[in-house]
Amino acid sequence: MNSTSNQIHFSKEELDAETNRLFASLSHLGWTKEICQTYASLTLEINLLKKEKNAIILAHNYQLPEIIFGVSDFVGDSYQLSKQAAQTSAETIIFSGVRFMAETAKMLSPKKKVLMPSPDAGCSLAESISAQDVINLRKQHPDAAVVTYINTYAEVKAESDVICTSNNALKIIESLPNEKIIFLPDKYMAQNLAKLTKKQIIGWEGLCVVHEEFSPQKLEAYRRFYPEAKILVHTECSPAVVAIADLAGGTGEMQKYVSNSSANQFMIVTECGLSDKLKVEFPKKKFIPSCGLCPHMKRNDLRNILKALKNPSSDQFVEISADVARRAQKALDKMLEFA
Ligand code: SF4
Secondary structure, three states: OEEEOOEEEOOHHHHHHHHHHHHHHHHHHOOOHHHHHHHHHHHHHHHHHHHHOOEEEEEEOOOOHHHHOOOOOEEEOHHHHHHHHHHOOOOEEEEEOOHHHHHHHHHHOOOOEEEOOOOOOOOOOHHHOOHHHHHHHHHHOOOOEEEEEOOOOHHHHHOOOEEEOOOOHHHHHHHOOOOEEEEEOEHHHHHHHHOOOOOEEEOOOEOOOOHHHOOHHHHHHHHHHOOOOEEEEEOOOOHHHHOOOOEEEOHHHHHHHHHHOOOOEEEEEOEHHHHHHHHHHOOOOEEEOOOEOOOOHHHOOHHHHHHHHHOOOHHHEOOOOHHHHHHHHHHHHHHHOOO
16 A cells, blocks of 8 residues: 555555455345455455544444445444444544434534535435424424434534434333424324324324335235345334334334244345345345335445545535534433433
């Protein structure tokens, strides 16, 4: 390895070793050595810079395979990654996910530098609701508690009583003294929860652009074609889709199910990044194509990760005003009590 004009050059031996390392994982997705070779110098440089700058890369389960298997330090759902962010001793966190996740990491690690490779990686759920919407809902339902899904921006979290994930939403709703719950912002998740509790659930109109596309008719057809397959769906899917599933949950729960199940065939009804990850981690199991792509998650790539590490632009830094962060953190801390 040598360095000229801000560019690092790696030896043939270093590049071959890195190509082989990538190929050991990514060959399970049908990647050839030639494809892995095209990424080797980028992954080597990113991994080197991470050490030099005392940085870690947190990658959501929906990220591209070359990020997950090439450069990430921790991979998980938004809640698992937030916990990692709170615990790490690294000075800098590169959050390869979407904005609401990076904001959560910043709130839980306020003294750390948190950077987003793609600053415009949003989320249709997070964008569906504003802080003023929450204030208005509270006025309409003064006796209700506001339980807000983690897929929201900091300003919305700041107006909420408690934050939740798909995994702990029901537990949190049941533990509150209020009989009326404003559940924000995912309409389908609110409808799915309403079937599991006796409390009155007041929902909102937010939808995930990936999960709203799955239809029960399509899944029924798959079921007939692959009768042995276990169908795992995200709780952001409609109640009609959830009704067909063997498991409805978040990405962490889907992963646990695949790991513990004796079944050999699975349909992973969520963003495609998770099924790619599972194909690599469980090469003997079969995953039937049944996923959708999130345009926001897929904005991150190795090039913008490298930029965030090497020479970040001002919009890659995640900052939250002190007042919003303080109030949002209160609602987040309540969620962490349910961990
Ligand atoms: S998959 Fe859906 S919920 Fe997740 S970031 Fe994309 S739009 Fe948002």
